[in-house]
Each structure stands twice: as C-alpha cells, then as structure tokens.
Amino acid sequence: MDILLKLFLLFLKVNLLSTSGPASVGLLYHEVVVGKLVTESQFVQAVGLSSVLPGSDALQLAMYIGYAIGGISGGLVALAASILPPTLIILGVTMILHRVRREAWVGNFVEGLAPAISVLMLFTAWKIFQKGGATGWQGWAIGIVSLIAMSLKVPERIVVVIAALVGVFFLS
Numbered sequence: 001m002d003i004l005l006k007l008f009l010l011f012l013k014v015n016l017l018s019t020s021g022p023a024s025v026g027l028l029y030h031e032v033v034v035g036k037l038v039t040e041s042q043f044v045q046a047v048g049l050s051s052v053l054p055g056s057d058a059l060q061l062a063m064y065i066g067y068a069i070g071g072i073s074g075g076l077v078a079l080a081a082s083i084l085p086p087t088l089i090i091l092g093v094t095m096i097l098h099r100v101r102r103e104a105w106v107g108n109f110v111e112g113l114a115p116a117i118s119v120l121m122l123f124t125a126w127k128i129f130q131k132g133g134a135t136g137w138q139g140w141a142i143g144i145v146s147l148i149a150m151s152l153k154v155p156e157r158i159v160v161v162i163a164a165l166v167g168v169f170f171l172s
Helices: 003-017 022-034 040-052 057-100 104-131 133-151 156-170
Strands: none
Touching (some): 022 040, 040 057
16 A cells, blocks of 8 residues: 555544544554554654644644655645544534524524633633742733733734733743
C-alpha cells in the first residue's frame, strides 16, 4: 500500500476513534510505534515538541509523525486526515441546525445556553484569577480596565494584547 494512503487511513482511524486529545496519543503510539512506522525515540520527541508549541497538540503531532514517515507530503496528508473527521461532523451538525433553526425549541435552546456559557466563562476566569492571584491590586486594575475597554467596544484582541504587555512590564 502506498505510504501516503497508509498515513491517511491511519490518521483518519485515530481521529475517528478518539477525541484528538490525550487519548489519541495512546492510540497513535500503538499505531505508529508498535506498527514500526517510527521509533519510540522519534515518537517521544514528537510528543514533546507538539506539547511545547502553541496550538493543537494533536494536529502538530500528526504533522510531525506524517513528516517523519512521508516527508512534506506525508505531513500534509496526516494533517488532512486529522482535520477531516471533526470538519465533517461540524458540517453535519451545521446542516441539521440550519434546517431546524426556525423551530421554537432551537431558539429556546440557544437562549438557555447563553447565560449558562456566560456563567461558565466567569467561573473559569475567577478560578484562573484565584490561582494567579499574587498580582495584588495591579491584577485587579488590569482586569477592571480590560472589562471597561471591552464594554466600550474595543476589539478583544487588542484588549488582550495590551493587558498582556501591561502585565509583562508592570507585574514582573
């Protein structure tokens, strides 16, 4: 079997059988190390590198393993096979929601989700702030100014970048 087809089917299988999180690493280890496609040392390096880089560990791991096995085209094939299952699932859910979007229960469902997600985000932010709470009043000030900036419709990305820079220069 052609190596690119083998890579595609391998990563398609891994991403159909796992959630692309830590569970996929164990399955991928079994498929590529036990299957003698890469050495254990290469796999450990790939996991380490993908954990350090920003972004999705699973996609970086797929690209690294694909590259190690099949070069640049192998990396691209592994990436495509990793992206395909969740993309098709999202497209399917979107098509279903598009058909039923005018149903009353869908509107009620979304209206019920909005406050729950807002509270979840606030709770998560509070937990993060508690763990990094050694910033004192300066951290609170950055948070309050950021909240005011967002309420004044300043783009979120700009607020986050400026808050990060202020934190680097004034909280170090």
